[in-house]
Amino acid sequence: MTNKKTKKTSVDPWAIRIAQLINRFGAVKTSVLFVILTLIFTFSGTYFLRMFLSDQAHTEDFLIAIVLTLLSAPWVLWVFSELVKQLERSRESLADAVTELERLRKEDELLNHTLQNNIKQLNHEIEQRKNAQLERESVFSDLEREITDRAEKEQQALRLSTLLRSIIDASPDLIYYRNQEGQFAGCNRVAEEMTGKTEQELIGLTPHQVYDEELARQVVASDQDVLENNTSITEELWLRFADGRRRFYEMRKVPFYSADDTRLGILAFGRDITERKQAENVVAKASKDKTAFIATISHELRTPLNGIVGLSRMLRDTDLTSEQFAWVSTIYASGITLGNIFNDIIDLDRLDRDRLELSLKTVSIKDFTQELSSIIELLADDKDLTFAAHVEEPLPALVEVDGTRLRQILWNLLFNAVKFTQRGTVSLEVKAEKVDAETSMVTFKVCDTGVGIPQQDLDKIFAMYYQVDSPEHQSATGTGIGLAICQQMVSLMNGKISVSSVIGEGTCFTVDLPLGISKKPIQVETLKVTGLQILLVEDIELNVMVAKALLEKLGQHVDVAMTGNEAINMARNKQYDLVLLDIQLPDMNGFEVANVLHEESLVEQTSIVALTANVIKTRQEYLDNGMDEVISKPVKKSRIIEVFNSLFCEQPSVPHQPAPEPKIDPLNTVLDLDLLQMLVDTIGHEMVRTSVKVFQEKMPEYLEILQLSLSADEKDEVCSQAHKIKGAASSVGLYRVQKIANEIQQGDHPAWWQNVHDWVEQLHQAANQDMQKLINWLGQQDIDD
Known part of the structure; x- marks a missing residue:
C-alpha cells in the first residue's frame, strides 16, 4: 500500500503539495514565515529597484515597502489561507474521493472477481446444461427408437400371434389348454367342434362341465398325473363330438410354464387316429386270421406228416433189405425235409409277430454234427453226391445252444447245397476258437461244388423271398425264405452269417456263433422210466397208430381216447401216470379237457402233456393252460424220452441250508x-x-x-x-x-x-x-x- 501511495503522491499537483506542506507546518507559522519572506522580498526588491533607478536607496522607500507589505500581507495571507483551506478541503475531498475510488476499485475488483466466478459457474452450468441437453436428446432419440422398435415388435408379435392362431385353428389336431385349477383357458376350432362350445364359452369351465362323467374322470385323472409328476403323458381315448360322432384320439399332455418357470397349467394335443386304429385292427385281424390259417394248416399237414415220419422211422428199425432200407430212408428224409420247410413257414410267422424264442440246452457239437450228417447223407446219396463232414479239434465237449434252431439253420444251408449241386461234393466243417473261459466262437462252414451264385446277387441272397434269376438255378426252385430266416436266427443268437461264391465252381456259407461252454452234463437220451400207464387222447387214427406203437416199443402201457369226453370218462375210471392230450379234438379242445380234469381233481398225481401239431403257440401258453409239458408233431423219439425223464425221474438232490424261521414278508x-x-x-x-x-x-x-x-x-x-x-x-x-x-x-x-x-x-x-x-x-x- 505504501508504494502505491508514494507513487500517487509524486504525481499530485504542486498546489496540493504546497497545501499539504502548509497544513503539515501550521498555518500561523506559515503566515509568519510568509510575512517575513515577503518583507525580505520587498526590502530586497525596493533596494535593487531603487539602486537600479537612482543608484541610491532611501529609508522611506523601505518604510513604504514595509507599510505596503503590512497592508497587503493580511489580505494576501487571508486569500492565501482561504486558498490553502480550499486546497486542503479539495485535497481532503480528493483524498476522500481517492479513498472512495479505491474502495470502489476494490469493490469493482471484488465484483469483477465475483463476476468472473459467476461467469465460470455460468459457463460450467451452461456446459452441464448442454451435456444434459445432449443426454436428453440422446435419451429422447433412444426412447423414440425403442418406441419404434417396440411398435414394430408389437406389430410383428401381433402378426405372429395372428399367424399362430390361424395355424392352430387350421390344424386338424385337437388343441386346448387348462390352468392349474383344471379350467379351460383356450382352445382351437377342432376343440370347439368337439365340445359344441365356442372358446369364450369354454373358458372357465372344468372337464366335468364339458364331457360326460366317465370321460371327465379319465381326463381329470391323466391331468392329475401330469401335474403330480410334472411330466408329459400320452394316452388314447374315445371322444364324442357334439354332432354325435365318436373318434379315437391320441392325446399328448404336457405341463407348460411362463418365462419365469412358473407352471401355468396343462397343454393338450390330440390327433385323430381313428382310421389308423381301424387299419391296425384290420392288420391285427389279418395277422390273427393268418395265424389261425397257419395253425389250421399246421395241424392238417403235420397229421399226415406225423404218420409218414413215424411209420418210416419204425419201419427202418425192422429187418429190411438194403434196397428197402434205402427206400424207407428216402421216405424218412423226405418227411424230415417237409417238416423243416414247414418250420420255415412257421418261423416266418413268428418273426412277423416277434415271437421267435431261443431255448438253450446242453449240446454235444460232435454228436449234433453226426446226427445232422446222417440225414443229409441220405439226400446226397439220392443225387449221387459225396457228402463229407469234418470236425476240427480242439472243440468244446458241450455248449449251450438252441439245438432246434441251429439244426434248422444248418439244415437250410445243407439242403440248399444238395439242391443246387448236380455233381461233386457237399461238405460241412466245424471248428471252434476259444474266446474266454466261458465262451467259444464256433464256426460252421457249408460248401458245395454246385452252380454258384452271381456276384451281383450275393448282397441280396438273404432278403426275404429273394431268388436268384439265373438259368442255372431254374432246375431247383424254392420259397426264398429259408436264407432270410437263417440270417435272423443267427442274429438272434448274436452270430454272423456270410457267403462267398464263384459261378460254376460252388458256394460256401459260413456261420459264426458265440456259444457258451457248458459245465452241465448233457442230458442222457436213454429212457429211464418204463411201465407208465398212459392215456393217449388223439382223434387221427394214423397218429394213434404211430404214437401208440412208439410208446409201447418204449415199454409203456397205452390206452386210447378219440374224443375229449371219452378221455374225461376214462380218467374218472382209472388213475393214469400221464395224459398225452391232443389240442384239436372233434368235440372240445385239449385246454377244455385239461380244465375239466383239473376241476374234478382227476389229475392230481398225473402229468398232462400237450400233443399238438400247432407250433404257433409258445410253450408258455400251454403251461398257462394247465399243461405240464408240450410235444410237437411229428412226434420224435428223442423228445418223448426227454419229456418222460424230466417228468418222472427224480433229479439229484442239491444240498441247501436249513430254511429260516418264517416271517411276515x-x-x-x-x-x-x-x-x-x-x-x-x-x-x-x-x-x-x-x-x-x-x-x-x-x-x-x-x-x-x-x-x-x-x-x-x-x-x-x-x-x-x-x-x-x-x-x-x-x-x-x-x-x-x-x-x-x-x-x-x-x-x-x-x-x-x-x-x-x-x-x-x-x-x-x-x-x-x-x-x-x-x-x-x-x-x-x-x-x-
Missing part, C-alpha cells in the same frame, strides 16, 4: 411267494424268468386292448381281457395284479361302471410296480442260490 401282498418258490423249485429259475419275460412283453398289449375296450364301452371285451390278464398274472405269481384283474372281470358287480376306471388305473400302476419287484425277487433268488 410285505411282498406277500404283491407277489404269491409260495407259488413262485414252488415254480422255482419245480421248473427252475430260467423257466420262471422265461415266463416272466413273456408276461412282461405281452402285458402292454393286454393293457392297451383293455383300455381301448373300456373307452369303447365294450363291457364284455373288458371282462374277457381282464380274465386273460388274471390268468397270465397268476401263472407268474403277481398276486396283486391277479386280484385287481379279478375285480375287473366281474362285470355283474352292481357298482362295476362306477369303479372300473379306478380298477384299470390301479391295474396299470400295479403291473409296472409289481413286475419290477418280481424281477428283483428272482434276481435275489439267483444270488441266494
Whole structure:
C-alpha cells in the first residue's frame, strides 16, 4: 500500500503539495514565515529597484515597502489561507474521493472477481446444461427408437400371434389348454367342434362341465398325473363330438410354464387316429386270421406228416433189405425235409409277430454234427453226391445252444447245397476258437461244388423271398425264405452269417456263433422210466397208430381216447401216470379237457402233456393252460424220452441250508411267494424268468386292448381281457395284479361302471410296480442260490 501511495503522491499537483506542506507546518507559522519572506522580498526588491533607478536607496522607500507589505500581507495571507483551506478541503475531498475510488476499485475488483466466478459457474452450468441437453436428446432419440422398435415388435408379435392362431385353428389336431385349477383357458376350432362350445364359452369351465362323467374322470385323472409328476403323458381315448360322432384320439399332455418357470397349467394335443386304429385292427385281424390259417394248416399237414415220419422211422428199425432200407430212408428224409420247410413257414410267422424264442440246452457239437450228417447223407446219396463232414479239434465237449434252431439253420444251408449241386461234393466243417473261459466262437462252414451264385446277387441272397434269376438255378426252385430266416436266427443268437461264391465252381456259407461252454452234463437220451400207464387222447387214427406203437416199443402201457369226453370218462375210471392230450379234438379242445380234469381233481398225481401239431403257440401258453409239458408233431423219439425223464425221474438232490424261521414278508401282498418258490423249485429259475419275460412283453398289449375296450364301452371285451390278464398274472405269481384283474372281470358287480376306471388305473400302476419287484425277487433268488 505504501508504494502505491508514494507513487500517487509524486504525481499530485504542486498546489496540493504546497497545501499539504502548509497544513503539515501550521498555518500561523506559515503566515509568519510568509510575512517575513515577503518583507525580505520587498526590502530586497525596493533596494535593487531603487539602486537600479537612482543608484541610491532611501529609508522611506523601505518604510513604504514595509507599510505596503503590512497592508497587503493580511489580505494576501487571508486569500492565501482561504486558498490553502480550499486546497486542503479539495485535497481532503480528493483524498476522500481517492479513498472512495479505491474502495470502489476494490469493490469493482471484488465484483469483477465475483463476476468472473459467476461467469465460470455460468459457463460450467451452461456446459452441464448442454451435456444434459445432449443426454436428453440422446435419451429422447433412444426412447423414440425403442418406441419404434417396440411398435414394430408389437406389430410383428401381433402378426405372429395372428399367424399362430390361424395355424392352430387350421390344424386338424385337437388343441386346448387348462390352468392349474383344471379350467379351460383356450382352445382351437377342432376343440370347439368337439365340445359344441365356442372358446369364450369354454373358458372357465372344468372337464366335468364339458364331457360326460366317465370321460371327465379319465381326463381329470391323466391331468392329475401330469401335474403330480410334472411330466408329459400320452394316452388314447374315445371322444364324442357334439354332432354325435365318436373318434379315437391320441392325446399328448404336457405341463407348460411362463418365462419365469412358473407352471401355468396343462397343454393338450390330440390327433385323430381313428382310421389308423381301424387299419391296425384290420392288420391285427389279418395277422390273427393268418395265424389261425397257419395253425389250421399246421395241424392238417403235420397229421399226415406225423404218420409218414413215424411209420418210416419204425419201419427202418425192422429187418429190411438194403434196397428197402434205402427206400424207407428216402421216405424218412423226405418227411424230415417237409417238416423243416414247414418250420420255415412257421418261423416266418413268428418273426412277423416277434415271437421267435431261443431255448438253450446242453449240446454235444460232435454228436449234433453226426446226427445232422446222417440225414443229409441220405439226400446226397439220392443225387449221387459225396457228402463229407469234418470236425476240427480242439472243440468244446458241450455248449449251450438252441439245438432246434441251429439244426434248422444248418439244415437250410445243407439242403440248399444238395439242391443246387448236380455233381461233386457237399461238405460241412466245424471248428471252434476259444474266446474266454466261458465262451467259444464256433464256426460252421457249408460248401458245395454246385452252380454258384452271381456276384451281383450275393448282397441280396438273404432278403426275404429273394431268388436268384439265373438259368442255372431254374432246375431247383424254392420259397426264398429259408436264407432270410437263417440270417435272423443267427442274429438272434448274436452270430454272423456270410457267403462267398464263384459261378460254376460252388458256394460256401459260413456261420459264426458265440456259444457258451457248458459245465452241465448233457442230458442222457436213454429212457429211464418204463411201465407208465398212459392215456393217449388223439382223434387221427394214423397218429394213434404211430404214437401208440412208439410208446409201447418204449415199454409203456397205452390206452386210447378219440374224443375229449371219452378221455374225461376214462380218467374218472382209472388213475393214469400221464395224459398225452391232443389240442384239436372233434368235440372240445385239449385246454377244455385239461380244465375239466383239473376241476374234478382227476389229475392230481398225473402229468398232462400237450400233443399238438400247432407250433404257433409258445410253450408258455400251454403251461398257462394247465399243461405240464408240450410235444410237437411229428412226434420224435428223442423228445418223448426227454419229456418222460424230466417228468418222472427224480433229479439229484442239491444240498441247501436249513430254511429260516418264517416271517411276515410285505411282498406277500404283491407277489404269491409260495407259488413262485414252488415254480422255482419245480421248473427252475430260467423257466420262471422265461415266463416272466413273456408276461412282461405281452402285458402292454393286454393293457392297451383293455383300455381301448373300456373307452369303447365294450363291457364284455373288458371282462374277457381282464380274465386273460388274471390268468397270465397268476401263472407268474403277481398276486396283486391277479386280484385287481379279478375285480375287473366281474362285470355283474352292481357298482362295476362306477369303479372300473379306478380298477384299470390301479391295474396299470400295479403291473409296472409289481413286475419290477418280481424281477428283483428272482434276481435275489439267483444270488441266494
